[in-house]
Amino acid sequence: MRVLRVPCTGRIDYMMVLKALHKGADGVIVSGCHPNDCHYTSGNYHARRRWMVFKKMMEVMGVDMRRITFSWVSAAEGARWAQLVNEVTDQVRALGPYTEFRQVIGAGIE
Amino acid sequence: MSRIGVFTCHCGENIGATVDCVKVAEMCKDIPGVVHSVEYKYMCSDPGQRQMQEAIKEHKLDGVVVAACSPRMHEPTFRRAAGDAGINPYMCEMANLREHCSWVHEKGEATTQKAADLIRVLVEKVKHNEPLHPIKVPVTRTAMVIGGGVGGIQVALDIANGGHKVVLVEKSPSIGGHMSQLSETFPTLDCSQCILTPRMVEAAQHPNITLMTYSEVEKVDGFIGNFKVTVRKKARKLDEHLCTGCGLCIQKCPNKKISDEFNEGLGTRTAIYVPFPQAVPNKPVIDTLNCTYYKTGKCKVCEKMCPTNAIRFDQEDELVTLDIGAIVLATGFKLMKTDAFPEYGYGKHKDIIDGMQFERLASASGPTSGVMKRPSDGRSPETVVFIACSGSRDRAKGVPYCSKICCMYTAKHAMLYKHKVHSGKAYVFYMDIRAAGKDYDEFVRRAIEEDEVKYIRGRVSKIYEEDGKLIVMGADTLMGGEPVVIKADMVVLATAVQSNDRSEELAQTLHVSYDSYGFFAEAHPKLRPVETNTAGIFLAGACQAPRDIPETVAQASGAAAKVVGLFSNEELTREPIVAVVNRQAAPVYSTCVGCFICQGACPYQAIEQEEIMARSGEVIMTLARINPGLCQGCGTCVATCRTKAIDLQGFSNEQLYAELMTL
Amino acid sequence: MSDKNIYLPYLMRIAEITEESPAVKTFRLEFIDEVAAQSFDFKTGQFGLYSAFGEGESTFCIASSPTRKGYIECTFREVGRVTAALADKEVGDIVGFRGPYGNVFPLEDWKGKNLVFIAGGIALPPLRSVIWNCLDLRDWFKDITVVYGARSVKDLVYKRELKEWSERSDIKLVTTVDPGGETPDWQGKVGFIPPVVEQLGLAAENTVAIVCGPPIMIKLTLPVLERLGFPPEAIFTTLENRMKCGLGKCGRCNTGSSYVCKDGPVYTLAELNELPAEY
């Protein structure tokens, strides 16, 4: 599991999730502080709305959303983060490589 | 930048135990752009930092990646070290090998490979780093304190004694706040007026403090160090400079039957009045709602009587705009009224009063000059019941929190009553006694043991009036919940402490966040209790949560220290991790299309409109511009912007894209 | 018969990097493949497409003279994705080069004539190539004058060569900076190029003028030359259109029916007057 560090969930652009999948990731965790205790007051509120719309759009386009996990984890919840990461990595390993998506990368070039 | 140095740290055993740091340093040598890669046992130690600095100078590095612990630990350390070695501190990034790799994996080839991968991610990021310089923001070294209670006065005095100008804005005609209404104060029972009045006078006469009483804050613009505050000076209807405060107008004013707010409605006052004898400034105000002249156009007695004819009936409110560097909110609290209790008769029983009304009864400057007389018929009450937690800790009343000060002042009220009516019987219905301050519990014990105040642990379910007596129906949970009925002459409810009226409106004016009860939200409960999330605005006292006087004064000095600290340097330097809207040469000017969707995303109102003018002065386009003073660098606007016109320095699109490309 | 892949660049190694001014660099590139090093030839005025592998290609002129063998030089300003990547390169790094493309300055026709080179800002590189070429064939030409201006002293490129040219007797160098761009110890002129050229009192007779610079400078300098009596056929310039293939295929660089990458980039004013003002 590799980490991309950003100051707040508000900074997370859905393009980053798409680029991660484009670069061959089989699973993505998108996470940050809980709503109401955002250090920047409302970053995660905006992120939540974005994620709600993004998730539905990805489902409509047929992306396997079992591979993308959204979760609120605050800086204090070290144990819960570890548990979440282990759970998600096991789940993604069980799902295996995301071949459906991989086939699209490099397709369509003569 | 392509002369990058990688410095891998063993962090003692924290990294070295599971990651082969020597091998990692070796592997990093062939990352494109890396010209120097070494490892060391403790990079953050002095020798470690010096080693890095020498390497920067010797290999003329223009970018540094320190692979060690979490950036939250030592990023400042390594950035300062890099800065001292001559490169821009923000060209130094940290790869977190500890939390992201060594601590979470066992020793092995894969762990070492992952460590190298993490470093490669940060090397790609550094290649896209731009040199950044701390943001310099000028500071106007004048503070504004909103709220003239004991907290506000203390803040004003501390800042003024720190050598800075202060403007103290108070909504009512005089400073003093709730404390000026109190008789004595716990736990020392020293007279509230005696300890407060000197402070009020000191504040009034302090050369650095400007009092703006009977004034309210109307509008706040600008940002930390550069606020523009518009204050509405409500018309006193008299010329303050001419008025000597002789009080003749007050004596002669025929309209004497107006309910006196200072005495919580127990006493009356004239239309032209001074809230209380020791008021500062001791200048009267005309109550235009009740003054006969304003109702019928006749009377004008005060104008005739005034020796310096200072009365100005047609005086208008005045709007004053001030340049302010920092603002401290000290707007205090209000008590829940007795009419909020259906079970106690909705406040129609005159002899059921709240804590502040009891203070006025007990106060020498009160309507009864300190003699215990019950409001209905003025007789001295033989039996008084005090009910703690009236409204507090009660979800149904919307006040689930504890109001903190009622246990103490209820014990005080009981003692004062017993001192004034030795033969009287005082009962206190309580749930728990919250007396956690210095000498607090001893004070309550004194009330119980010496003044024989009868404490009953239980709630009062109902009060009704029966032939001149108030029948208090409660229960004593310590005696198995046995019902207790007391025929009382007077009942004092220790009602809940709530946020002051219109506190939410004031918070919105200052763009300060507030909680669901209207109390202002502190930046961090433990680490930044006197600051808000809005840079340059601080908090003191009960406006933030129920507070007693000692805490309020302590917080006030804390807030003052923050302001004096802020004013201690000419300019304000802030982390340059802020968002920037791109600019280009004409004719494009920027890729921003001026839809201002980003403005909704910014909790700090840091996004302003900038009009691009043609030479002819005609506005070509309106673009977004981010105020570096206000922006806290969360990046929400960056992800909201459709055309990617905004970028966050330190976490720019190019940097994050480069990192993603190496995953 | 399978044709050669015309899009394959040569692999070049950066031999030397000169920092010309804050955002402008000059690369000296050497062919990695020995055969190419020997066989590669080009004429002054031609350009090429330079690859920053991983980012793309960008078009600049070949700034060195064909008379200097074994290497080519290019000068560019950091302004876009590719140029930013090139600017990050170090000596020894590998870049790509495709070319030479485009037409040439007709040195043959200029034999026995006076030459006047007028360049503004970052447009000196194409002229530098032809100036060095002429200096290496000095006896072909009568006197050579170079007028070079930039916004400020620090924006002047090829400072070393400007010094060298000023010390030579067989070339007259006039340098100028825009008003306000001069430094205390600046000896050259101060003023925009068109007035400076006007004051020089150049004789148009038997003289060829070569002008390169930003569109605004060209727009103001051409009338001056015409007033001095320069016929449109004797005024040469280069066009800086957007290019992608450089081979006359991708359809991007045309001004009117003329493909700047094939029929240009060198044009006479007469030819330009035929074309629509679409550059």
Next chain:
Amino acid sequence: MANTYNLSHESLKGLFGSLRRDGRRILAPVDAAGRVELGEVEAPSQVAADYLQTILSAKEVAFPKVERLLSYTIAPGRVDLKDAEPRALPTVLFGVRPCEAKAFGALDAVFNWDYRDKFFNARMEQLAVIGLSCTKADEACFCTSVGGGPADATGSDILLTPIEGGYLAEVCTEKGAAIRALAPDLFRPGNGVDKAAIAAKVQQAFDQPALTSQLPGMFENEVWADQALRCIGCGACAFVCPTCVCFDIQEEADPKKGERLRCWDSCGFHQFTLHASGHNPREVQGARWRQRVYHKFSYYPERYDMLGCVGCGKCTRACPVDMNLKEHLIEAAGVKA
């Protein structure tokens, strides 16, 4: 007339079989969810029944929308360049209209003047075109105005014209002869048939040579801006056009490896000629629309002595805002210089 034959429906099926046996894939217009597009077929029955034209042009076979020009791997201090080989399968393009068959000539003119484009040539080498004359046309067609015709054989290796019970087959090129050689007996000696009678009637809309000579003089004319007022600057017309050849070269890479891709581009896009400095020689849509017309009707004749347009009308049919090229050309021709 080159040697003409009769080809019955039956023998056409046989011809398909022999072509398949010769290892060639056959592409022809097929019905796909209400649209007609090029698809691989085994037998004539799979070919779309009565269709005017495909939406996209057949240029895709020789000039695909995305193709790899080269790739490379990056390691510290070295770059390994790898040439790309186009995937050129032996192909027979069946049922292509005469205008599109002629269009390959226009592509060839650009791809092979001066430098030769190996990718286009490799595919063209493997390509044989069996054209099918048009028996109907619509308002957008104007092949007769640009030197073509509903039964014009230019560009076809074999041109079939539907007649009673089969087709009149004209073998025009060696490739055509090679195909016939695969199954010569299928081709009965044909009697003279007046193709014009069978072919669709396409009225000449404007005098093209006059327009071409008039264009240089009207570069600054307002007509282009007026016509382009409703153009939304998308690339639909360029991408469906059989003769549009403009392309972009895009680099896609990560720190370890990368490739250079050629993809279709359109002069209608605003960033086609945009400089990094923000300067754009064609700032407004009018200039870009003018470039499209001039390139095909003025610059092509001047440089390649042929037109850059075959009058197929695909652009008119594909345009979201109904920019009818024929109508605009008539209007332009009518403008007094």
Next chain:
Amino acid sequence: MEAVIQRAKELLEQGEVKAVLGYAKGTGSARRPHFARQAGQLDKLVMDEACVQNLAVYVTKHEVKKLGKVAVVALPVTQRAILQLMAERQLRDGSLAILAVDDGAVKELDSASALEEHLALKAQVLNAKDKASLADLEAMDQGQRWAYWQKELSRCMKCYACRNTCPMCYCDHCTMDCNRPQWVPVASHGIGNLEYHMVRTMHLAGRCVECGDCGRACPVGIPVHLLTIGAEETVHELFGQRAGHKAKLDYALSTFKTDDKESFIR
């Protein structure tokens, strides 16, 4: 239609507007946008069921703005698009004379507030065909939907007709043109098409007035309008906000409620 032509003629002759933007007969049965700048060109204006294109796409174009004030024959979708453009500060009150056409009746509006009131009278309804297609999509499982979109999007050649015909895609420098960094690949290969259509859908979520022009504009008939209309309906379901209904910017993704309900964030 006469009422509209009559009003347009008056506006034109009094010099109130410099041009009238409406529909005219096109090739075959097609209808095309038509700019009438003199009274003479007015008679070409037609108004019937075939006129469906959202003319608001022109009101933000530099060339059209240079014409001066324009009168626009505005179907409900065009009205909604213009109101949304005003909310996003791309148009000022009075820069357009909006001839609102609602099943025959013509009403002249020239300010955002007037437009907002007018639009409030009629409920916005999704046409049956799109509703059915969206339902079909909903009914598929994840694998089928992926296959469906991969088959459709593989035919995309990135001619950007869907983007350029959309009134809400008025940015001069679109994310697709941004190459530092190159978030979305330019080439129209598998991943390039997928990411382009994903980004376009996200950019229209909460801003799309559901006119369906993008689907109609696609030369190869990819039903891209299902993506954007689907996203708009999602935003409406989740946050109760619709594009083109308010004069003041009411965009779901630039604001929030502290108690937005969702069930997938762990």
